[in-house]
Amino acid sequence: MSGTLRTLDGIDVAGKRVIVRADLNAPMKDGRITDDARIRHAAPTLLELADKDAIVIVLSHFERPGGKVVAEFSLAPLRTSLEEQANRPVRFIPTDWTNDLHVSAISAARPGDILLMENTRFHPGEEANDSRFSQTLASLGDIFVNDAFSVSHRAHASVEGIARLLPSFAGRGMEAELSALERVLGDPQRPVGAMVGGAKISTKIAVLENIVKRVDILFIGGAMANTFLHAQGISVGRSLCEHELGKVAERILKQAEAQNCTIVLPRDAIVAKELAPGAYHAIAKIHEIPEDAMILDLGPTTVADIANGFALLRTLLWNGPVGAFEIEPFGLGTFALAKVAADLTRSGKLLTVAGGGDTLAALAAAGVSKSFSYVSMAGGAFLEWLEGRDLPGVTVLKTPTLERRH
Numbered sequence: 001m002s003g004t005l006r007t008l009d010g011i012d013v014a015g016k017r018v019i020v021r022a023d024l025n026a027p028m029k030d031g032r033i034t035d036d037a038r039i040r041h042a043a044p045t046l047l048e049l050a051d052k053d054a055i056v057i058v059l060s061h062f063e064r065p066g067g068k069v070v071a072e073f074s075l076a077p078l079r080t081s082l083e084e085q086a087n088r089p090v091r092f093i094p095t096d097w098t099n100d101l102h103v104s105a106i107s108a109a110r111p112g113d114i115l116l117m118e119n120t121r122f123h124p125g126e127e128a129n130d131s132r133f134s135q136t137l138a139s140l141g142d143i144f145v146n147d148a149f150s151v152s153h154r155a156h157a158s159v160e161g162i163a164r165l166l167p168s169f170a171g172r173g174m175e176a177e178l179s180a181l182e183r184v185l186g187d188p189q190r191p192v193g194a195m196v197g198g199a200k201i202s203t204k205i206a207v208l209e210n211i212v213k214r215v216d217i218l219f220i221g222g223a224m225a226n227t228f229l230h231a232q233g234i235s236v237g238r239s240l241c242e243h244e245l246g247k248v249a250e251r252i253l254k255q256a257e258a259q260n261c262t263i264v265l266p267r268d269a270i271v272a273k274e275l276a277p278g279a280y281h282a283i284a285k286i287h288e289i290p291e292d293a294m295i296l297d298l299g300p301t302t303v304a305d306i307a308n309g310f311a312l313l314r315t316l317l318w319n320g321p322v323g324a325f326e327i328e329p330f331g332l333g334t335f336a337l338a339k340v341a342a343d344l345t346r347s348g349k350l351l352t353v354a355g356g357g358d359t360l361a362a363l364a365a366a367g368v369s370k371s372f373s374y375v376s377m378a379g380g381a382f383l384e385w386l387e388g389r390d391l392p393g394v395t396v397l398k399t400p401t402l403e404r405r406h
């Protein structure tokens, strides 16, 4: 749906109870956060609101407890990290959403306080977008702010239902995310290209179909390129390949041609007989992949093709690694291209936006996460947005534009 995003600009929050939906679903291991990017992302909006004397009530899910209290999915261990990032005391409220602890905590709160509520997914009404649970949440505040793009593909009570019941706005993180996305696929500076990798085309058919309509050039890497090569009659040996999706790959190639989108496929590859650290490997031309080998990375000619392509662009979207980057040495293609994109970004020649699934880990392994113009922390939401779909949590924050009638 088109419309203007309602932001926090000019909103008076002093003395008001402001509910902020954040995505604190950060990766954790043995009770410790392994990547605090999502916490850092949430902090600025909380701080801005607390500085403006709002009573700030933070809602988030953590993992998938399935509508019941599961101790290991408590948000309690995240409190300290949030407190550090927001540079303000944060109080954790261990409500189970039926014991009313949330109600008493909020009535005792003072302007400038930040309260972190327990996991919203401990209540079955959250994922069901149950209107009674939305009411319960809405009754805690005067204003609702969604600062969690990464969960906005979910029509859940704390994301969508509540936004219908209170004056609702986009937080600063949400605003930044949507503006980055707009600059890459909405109204980009051209030429605009996309680098799409990852293992399977089955999970990205709708993404590819939408992208070929919007970009001038599409580079395809990762195992998903094998399905395209196979569709063109090229033998890919024992490589990961969705043989049954040959027709889909052909259809995407045709759609690209009809839309004047150039598709660049690998001309050579790094092949090996096993996917193991330090496995014996060789460079093979794409028409000469040995029967008993697997394609595990782009070859040097292809890396050079794509690097040259990047140099001609003004805007680049990146989703997915182009090789088996987790296993050394099959990350070289991904790392080399990530560095080229990062260098072009640093010199002001290219706007780069990356996101979705493994992309973050791949860019982090390449050491360039901070050099891209924008790196989205969203997984599923980023992919749904790449598919051109309306995200329920975003749509509800927009003031509809009146369509002109003829």
Ligand code: 3PG
Binding pocket: 023, 025, 063, 064, 150, 151, 154, 378, 379, 380, 381
């Ligand atoms: C994510 O990790 O992508 C978001 O936090 C959404 O989580 P979900 O896939 O469990 O809805």
Ligand code: MG
Binding pocket: 025, 379
């Ligand atoms: Mg997840």
